[in-house]
Amino acid sequence: MAPILEFRSVSKVFFKGDTRIHALRNVSTEVEQGELLAIVGPSGCGKSTLLNLAAGLMEPGLGEVYYDGKPISGVNSHVSYVTQRDNLLPWRTVEDNVLLPFELKTRSRMPVGERKERAQKYIDVVGLKGFEKHYPAELSGGMRKRAQLARSLVYEPDTLLMDEPFGALDAQLRLVLQAELLKTWEGSGKTLIFVTHDLTEAISLADRVIVMSTRPGRIRIIERIELPRPRDVFSIRFLPEFGQYFERLWASLKEDMHQGADV
Numbered sequence: 001m002a003p004i005l006e007f008r009s010v011s012k013v014f015f016k017g018d019t020r021i022h023a024l025r026n027v028s029t030e031v032e033q034g035e036l037l038a039i040v041g042p043s044g045c046g047k048s049t050l051l052n053l054a055a056g057l058m059e060p061g062l063g064e065v066y067y068d069g070k071p072i073s074g075v076n077s078h079v080s081y082v083t084q085r086d087n088l089l090p091w092r093t094v095e096d097n098v099l100l101p102f103e104l105k106t107r108s109r110m111p112v113g114e115r116k117e118r119a120q121k122y123i124d125v126v127g128l129k130g131f132e133k134h135y136p137a138e139l140s141g142g143m144r145k146r147a148q149l150a151r152s153l154v155y156e157p158d159t160l161l162m163d164e165p166f167g168a169l170d171a172q173l174r175l176v177l178q179a180e181l182l183k184t185w186e187g188s189g190k191t192l193i194f195v196t197h198d199l200t201e202a203i204s205l206a207d208r209v210i211v212m213s214t215r216p217g218r219i220r221i222i223e224r225i226e227l228p229r230p231r232d233v234f235s236i237r238f239l240p241e242f243g244q245y246f247e248r249l250w251a252s253l254k255e256d257m258h259q260g261a262d263v
């Protein structure tokens with residue numbers, strides 16, 4: 001099967017005054033349709049940059065990024081993106097934030113009633129029923145993440161990009177949201193690319209885990225996670241194979257620690 005997303009020898013340099021920042025160097029990888037790919041790596045190694053390239057929000061300096069066999073040019077309308085920074089609009093309620101993608105996608109011809117039904121479906125999926133008329137400032141951090149997730153699902157995109165979506169949440173809530181995410185994803189046929197700092201989270205969720213090196217970001221290793229599905233994120237970490245994956249991936253991540261990562 002042809003890959004849905006391809007990075008071909010991608011390099012990216014940012015310029016800040018006279019300073020050049022090599023964010024990515026010669027990154028090549030493919031993402032299969034329907035795959036759940038996790039990306040881990042030290043801070044500043046170019047994880048968000050990879051997602052920005054996939055979303056078509058920026059272009060590589062060298063190399064190409066392909067989506068569904070075609071080079072990405074301009075915003076990639078096949079993907080939804082839960083960005084690292086919370087970007088709910090503060091003057092809109094949860095419901096109106098979740099409805100936003102329909103307004104941004106000019107090709108959406110869905111009638112208003114149907115849009116509202118769809119918004120309600122995903123508000124329910126993420127567990128925000130009853131909070132439709134609340135504003136972001138009236139929500140907890142976890143609820144804001146749920147609202148962002150609902151907004152990214154509402155258009156039922158083929159591919160979902162998530163950048164440390166549960167990073168700021170406490171451990172229990174993370175587990176709950178991981179379980180909900182897996183339930184929504186498993187069997188959907190959708191592609192999911194998930195950036196995280198948390199190796200346990202990456203192994204629990206993913207079909208494959210990519211470990212990146214410190215800047216300039218390169219792919220250190222790619223590990224296929226052959227743990228059975230459907231997965232129970234609460235208990236999967238106690239399987240002996242889990243520990244073996246953790247050890248291998250940790251050994252690779254650790255190599256960068258003594259070099260000191262950006263924060």
Ligand SMILES: Nc1ncnc2c1ncn2[C@@H]1O[C@H](COP(=O)(O)OP(=O)(O)OP(=O)(O)O)[C@@H](O)[C@H]1O
Pocket residue numbers: 014015016021022023041042043044045046047048049050084215262263
């Ligand atoms: N728009 C930009 N302009 C200038 N420099 C940038 C820009 N975006 C990213 N960078 C730089 O590129 C490098 C990679 O950034 P990126 O945000 O991709 O890292 P990251 O792996 O997502 O880090 P973190 O884990 O902290 O989120 C960093 O050094 C960052 O300062």
Ligand SMILES: [Mg+2]
Pocket residue numbers: 047048049084163
């Ligand atoms: Mg980032």
